[in-house]
Amino acid sequence: MTEIQEIRTVAQTFSQWDEQYGGGLLRPAVTAQLRHAVALLDARCPDKLHDELYSAVAYLSGVAGFMAFDIYDHETASRQYRLALMCAEEAGDFQQRAIILASMARQALWRNDPDTTLTRIEMAQVRSDRLTPAARAMLSAVRSRALAQLSRDQEAIAAVGLADDLFADITAIDTSGPLHWYDAAEHAGETGHTLAELSHAPSREEGIRRLTTAAATHRDTSARARAFTLLLVARLHIAGADPHEGAAIGAEIVDRAASVRSHRIRDYLIDLRKTTRQHPKISEMADLRDRINVALTSA
Template sequence: MAQSNLQFQRARDGLSSPSIPGESASRQDIADLVNAWIFEKYRREGGLSQHYVGKLERGEVRWPNSDYRAALRHVFGVERDTDLGFHRPRRVRPVSEPAITVEDVDRKRFIRTAIGAGAAISLPDLADLAPFTNTANLPAAVSPADIRELRHIAGVFSTWDHTYGGGLVREAVTAQVRYSVGLLRHSRCPDSLRNDLYSAVGHLSHIAAFMAFDAYAHDDARRMFKAALECADLSDDWHLRAKVLSSMARQAIWTGDADNGLTLVELAMVRSDRLTPSERAMLMSARARALAKLGRVQETLATVGAGDDEFANVNPSEEPPWMRYYDAAQHAGDTGHALYDLAIHGQFVSEASHRLASAVEGHGAAYVRSRAISGTKLASLTMVNGDPQEAAHIGVRALADAGTVRSRRTQSDLEELSRFAHPHQRHSQVAELRRRIREATRP
């Protein structure tokens, strides 16, 4: 464990609070002063948070990036970085991992800037979504059992989300996020458990964010995704980071910003050697979706192929629990969705249809929403490029699955299918399908 940075703490204690003269500045005061100086000098957001200031005090960050060092020298009125206890790290190359350098530290600030996080969201700000006021139920100190409970709850809600959609249990998962934020704000956490706590809260926040995305509560989703990403940074959880950025990319692509989606996927693939094959396959399928939306056909095909290669190396027993959903059906569906945007215009129709059909057949009862979405896409593709009556048959099955979930994304896909079916409504099966879709999607 890193030793406390006594020089930095003494400098902080000697700095008066901007709001209360004579009182030592808080971590938030220092963060605000640094961010204000960076904005005044460079006209850009600083992104320093109170959590990062805490890391500086604890000596967990020995060499902040150049902007932070310059701003902190200005705030504390010193000339040298060493006056604040900062020392350039030596390059250390462990036997089992590549070298960790200052670029790994600067990467976090780059990610926040790239995703528009600005002055990065600190986790307690999640309480603004649903303030937690009943501290009586919180433990005085966080224990391993508390963290296990958070992970168990996250797993339960993830299962519910896959089976019933995000709309049904959003309030319940928000309450659990509220509780987890209470742990961060009001309960003591031993240093030995801090990373595990942030990781557990990050996974729960990610699930809540994805549910909000599925329900089209996009602003809530973006905020919780960014908080989950902050958790991944604070806990150095590369697997959580990849999952969150992948989901953020999917939301961006879904809402019409494929270019930003591609950026988010590329960020997730930084140091992809630290990820598992299923995680890399997941990212490749998201990248292929963005490329297809952007009309970059050859890159889409190459990326789908690279994703297939990664998936071929998956060993389920070596994958983290939250990636167990990414089985053959999920991979077929995700890559089929990527090819769908090409196939709907007449390119690679057979390949896209084959993958979507494999997803529909492979998804079991635990993944009804995924089966409904893949089935609806397959029906749309068949309606545009194949037999409308066969498409209606596929659509009826997808509609039956969709009727068991509460998902705005599923409804949007059904509405798209109805639009594609309109030119073929002279067929009685197609007309009946459109009628049933209208009933199912009626507000």
């Protein structure tokens, strides 16, 4: 039992470090820990501990997969996700299974494959009666992102509404489990991202409002999530009606964002740099581009 708890503790520790520093910094360490954990699956284990062991390994493998995805090692991420999914199903852990499938759905979304994202989410929602309100809210929020990418705006808005209703049913955030990161700030950021991508102007405004709230309320340890949110808000303002505000927000976050070892953050910085070119006569845009160039070079 001690080794099982150690695997869970290691998984949570790496998950928290990943949120703060990005997936690129600690990959060798998490890979070594996962190799050790997988070896335990072949060891003699009392029947009463079988499910707990497989669930713990699923947790660690899911964390390792997300760290690989964050630096675009998609092949390794997919392999570790498949291992995590197999272990979760062997354990009969529907909550862990849903979290892993949601991570696989996010990877597909990032690779511009929203159809696969929807398929993964539908798989994750099997036996939703065994999922916590936080898990169900998170799944609906990720589903809304895929619907927005497919330009199915009304369905995306409905999915956000459902996610909000489910999130309202949460009585307390599980700060020690695999879904410890899905708090009010994460929910606002996820659903805000969906709404900000829609063609409906009031929805876009609500999306920016939610993203701004998320950036202001993310925990100090959620450096990557805050960087994602502020870079997106900056880009939306620059592309919209308030480029000066966008430039100010961008200047505030560029250096901190570049310190996170994440290929996804790097792409957000590049997208922000491209957006600044929409305003060649605004001096703050040239200054922001220079800061982004320096940040990308030193990262």
